[in-house]
Amino acid sequence: MGLRRVNAVIIGAGAGGGIVAKELSEAGLSVVLLERGKWYSPFDCRKDDLRNQRTCVLGNGFGPDDERNPRVTVDLHGRERTVRASGPGYNNNAACVGGGTFSYGAMAWRYMEKDFRMRSTYGHIEGSTLADWPVSYQDLEPYYEKAEWEIGVSGDVSGDPFHAPRRKPLPMPPLPPNREYEILHPAAKRLGLHPFDIPMLRNSVPYNGRPACMRCRWCVGFACEVDAKCGTHNTVIPKALASGNCELRTECVVKQIETDSRGRVSGIAYFDAGNRLQYQAADLVVVSCGAIESARLLLNSKSKFFPRGLGNRHDWVGRNLQGHTYTGAFGLMPAPIYDDLGPGAGIAICDYNHGNAGLAGGAMLANEFIRLPYQFVSMVPAGKPRWGKAHKDFMRDAYRRAIAIQGPTQEMPVFDSRVEVDPAIKDFWGIPVARLSGSRHSHTIEISSVMAGRAEAWLKEAGAIQTWRKLSGPGLSAGQHQAGTCRMGDDPAVSVVNRYCQVHDVDNLFVIDASVHVTNGGFNPVLTIMAIAYYASDRLVRSWKGRGLA
Amino acid sequence: MPRSSKPRSIRRRTLLAVGAASAVACGSRRRFCRFFSDEEARTVEALCAQVIPEDQDAGAVTAGVVNFLDKQLAGFYKPLQKVYRRGIAEIDHRCIAFGGKKFADLPASAQIDLLHQIEKDPDLLPFFNLLVDHVMQGFYGDPRHGGNRDRVSWKMLGVPYPPVRGRLRYDLDNPGASEKPWG
Numbered sequence: 001m002g003l004r005r006v007n008a009v010i011i012g013a014g015a016g017g018g019i020v021a022k023e024l025s026e027a028g029l030s031v032v033l034l035e036r037g038k039w040y041s042p043f044d045c046r047k048d049d050l051r052n053q054r055t056c057v058l059g060n061g062f063g064p065d066d067e068r069n070p071r072v073t074v075d076l077h078g079r080e081r082t083v084r085a086s087g088p089g090y091n092n093n094a095a096c097v098g099g100g101t102f103s104y105g106a107m108a109w110r111y112m113e114k115d116f117r118m119r120s121t122y123g124h125i126e127g128s129t130l131a132d133w134p135v136s137y138q139d140l141e142p143y144y145e146k147a148e149w150e151i152g153v154s155g156d157v158s159g160d161p162f163h164a165p166r167r168k169p170l171p172m173p174p175l176p177p178n179r180e181y182e183i184l185h186p187a188a189k190r191l192g193l194h195p196f197d198i199p200m201l202r203n204s205v206p207y208n209g210r211p212a213c214m215r216c217r218w219c220v221g222f223a224c225e226v227d228a229k230c231g232t233h234n235t236v237i238p239k240a241l242a243s244g245n246c247e248l249r250t251e252c253v254v255k256q257i258e259t260d261s262r263g264r265v266s267g268i269a270y271f272d273a274g275n276r277l278q279y280q281a282a283d284l285v286v287v288s289c290g291a292i293e294s295a296r297l298l299l300n301s302k303s304k305f306f307p308r309g310l311g312n313r314h315d316w317v318g319r320n321l322q323g324h325t326y327t328g329a330f331g332l333m334p335a336p337i338y339d340d341l342g343p344g345a346g347i348a349i350c351d352y353n354h355g356n357a358g359l360a361g362g363a364m365l366a367n368e369f370i371r372l373p374y375q376f377v378s379m380v381p382a383g384k385p386r387w388g389k390a391h392k393d394f395m396r397d398a399y400r401r402a403i404a405i406q407g408p409t410q411e412m413p414v415f416d417s418r419v420e421v422d423p424a425i426k427d428f429w430g431i432p433v434a435r436l437s438g439s440r441h442s443h444t445i446e447i448s449s450v451m452a453g454r455a456e457a458w459l460k461e462a463g464a465i466q467t468w469r470k471l472s473g474p475g476l477s478a479g480q481h482q483a484g485t486c487r488m489g490d491d492p493a494v495s496v497v498n499r500y501c502q503v504h505d506v507d508n509l510f511v512i513d514a515s516v517h518v519t520n521g522g523f524n525p526v527l528t529i530m531a532i533a534y535y536a537s538d539r540l541v542r543s544w545k546g547r548g549l550a
Numbered sequence: 551m552p553r554s555s556k557p558r559s560i561r562r563r564t565l566l567a568v569g570a571a572s573a574v575a576c577g578s579r580r581r582f583c584r585f586f587s588d589e590e591a592r593t594v595e596a597l598c599a600q601v602i603p604e605d606q607d608a609g610a611v612t613a614g615v616v617n618f619l620d621k622q623l624a625g626f627y628k629p630l631q632k633v634y635r636r637g638i639a640e641i642d643h644r645c646i647a648f649g650g651k652k653f654a655d656l657p658a659s660a661q662i663d664l665l666h667q668i669e670k671d672p673d674l675l676p677f678f679n680l681l682v683d684h685v686m687q688g689f690y691g692d693p694r695h696g697g698n699r700d701r702v703s704w705k706m707l708g709v710p711y712p713p714v715r716g717r718l719r720y721d722l723d724n725p726g727a728s729e730k731p732w733g
Contacts, residue, residue: 048692049691057687058622058687058695059626373691373703373707373709374686387600387601388600388601391602392602395690396607400708
């Protein structure tokens with residue numbers, strides 16, 4: 001059966017795809033937005049501390065489901081394992097309308113100017129494909145601003161002398177400080193650091209017709225019960241639908257992108273919610289599935305013209321898979337400090353993002369979101385008992401006295417950390433699954449260890465009577481901050497898309513999500529994904545000429 | 551004992567009938583197991599009692615962690631049934647080989663010694679790590695999953711429940727002076 005041809009099909013209703021859907025449909029293009037997951041509501045919060053997107057020991061809260069979506073991982077010793085979606089090593093990001101933005105912690109960072117010029121700043125790093133972005137911070141600045149005001153960001157970065165130049169302040173004030181904030185703020189000042197209020201995609205006051213955060217502890221990993229977290233599901237996607245030009249189809253799994261006899265994209269084949277194979281013709285296709293699934297879809301879209309997959313003429317699709325290397329420290333304070341005021345994270349420093357002697361980059365450091373009791377279980381210092389009376393004593397003694405500080409170390413991209421499609425394992429729909437392999441660069445580990453030390457020093461200054469570090473191993477990194485697999489660049493031989501997110505050799509195919517990130521900043525990536533989406537959409541709309549691109 | 555049955559498809563009446571027929575006791579209290587045999591439940595309960603012992607606060611046994619494990623092994627952890635069956639049997643086997651008694655019949659000090667031995671044993675360590683993690687889930691996790699009875703662990707940690715809503719009050723002229731709920 002034939003579905004009515006549309007101007008644009010967008011695959012994936014997450015941080016990137018949701019924004020592209022709104023921008024294109026409001027500009028008058030007919031749009032179909034496909035999402036493999038469901039559309040959840042604030043009533044799906046459920047506060048289930050063993051089944052959510054952060055702690056998924058009893059399954060993912062917001063998809064994908066374990067039964068139909070396996071992946072293959074290859075460990076450092078070359079051992080292959082088929083993993084289920086909630087299992088370790090899967091490197092999951094939520095599958096639902098809003099994608100990760102539906103249940104995230106919602107830190108809203110702009111990358112710094114140097115984050116777009118890592119190669120120019122630090123030179124060649126042996127064993128890494130470190131490179132500059134083809135776009136600069138200045139190119140993206142207006143779009144960062146648009147994301148902050150349209151999706152909604154609270155916070156106050158005026159205390160951060162390191163942030164890149166900006167024209168407007170954030171639209172909402174920060175949430176009032178919690179107790180950790182009040183302890184850590186003066187301590188950072190005493191160390192000569194520059195603490196400030198984390199920008200968050202979270203309403204601190206009523207905004208966009210939704211209420212303010214009620215400060216519960218079920219934040220990162222959960223749906224917001226009062227709809228105070230701002231994602232694409234409650235901002236741009238409703239606007240796209242209200243334009244009358246966008247149709248959202250949920251529980252649709254794309255099989256492949258189809259190409260015509262001239263090597264241009266003609267539409268997509270997908271399985272609808274009833275698992276029926278459908279064909280949707282379109283003038284252009286936007287891939288916004290997240291770094292792992294976007295690469296998988298391109299690699300699975302083989303044809304006469306593209307025997308190795310779309311955009312993969314030079315074997316760069318799926319390469320440079322990266323995320324963030326989270327390290328930090330725990331500190332035990334002399335008296336209880338737990339105040340049950342969510343989201344918990346509130347204070348950060350950017351003193352160590354760059355300018356660390358001998359290190360190519362660094363990380364933002366922030367206090368951590370509230371640790372739910374089960375999450376705290378594994379936070380015992382190394383070498384201390386993990387069970388028995390001693391562990392119970394630790395829980396009882398430390399839970400209300402502990403502060404955690406950590407940060408996302410910017411990773412050195414590694415060419416052999418990658419997404420492939422598995423030659424044997426297929427998902428429920430018969431589509432070859434993603435196969436993940438590779439490791440972190442040794443310099444990434446080195447930087448992250450230094451960051452853990454800095455976090456520890458901050459806690460000590462804050463009066464912690466005992467501190468211990470959380471370090472990282474060398475295994476593959478991707479996770480919810482997955483990025484890098486369809487690198488943006490000016491040279492088609494060493495990148496997948498151009499500076500406007502257009503696949504080099506297919507002019508009506510776009511990749512608009514964190515896949516295009518050349519490097520991933522020392523920050524949570526979502527606001528940059530959003531800025532790129534606004535930026536690429538803007539260019540796309542301006543070059544749109546009725547039934548094609550100028 | 552409905553060892554391989556699917557709990558979701560069992561009607562309460564059927565379960566009661568099966569339970570009454572076999573009169574299986576799961577844990578210290580008289581109730582019905584979905585997965586563990588009577589003997590297995592006894593061993594698991596003894597293991598739980600050492601992983602999170604009772605003291606001035608409830609331990610894993612009082613919190614119903616055996617029920618949590620049993621419920622999950624018949625549900626989400628079904629793929630781990632064999633691992634559990636083999637792991638429990640191996641621990642008991644080792645206890646009999648060393649001291650002529652099953653794990654549950656050893657004195658507490660001997661149980662703890664044995665668990666420390668297991669921690670150094672590459673064959674049994676993976677199962678023990680798994681068990682410890684699951685016991686922690688059952689004890690510190692949400693009661694809806696079958697453990698943490700009466701939220702005993704949350705009470706122990708002083709985690710308020712249910713959370714108080716609407717306690718955020720703003721003084722936008724002086725944000726630093728806003729409410730301090732711990733004051």
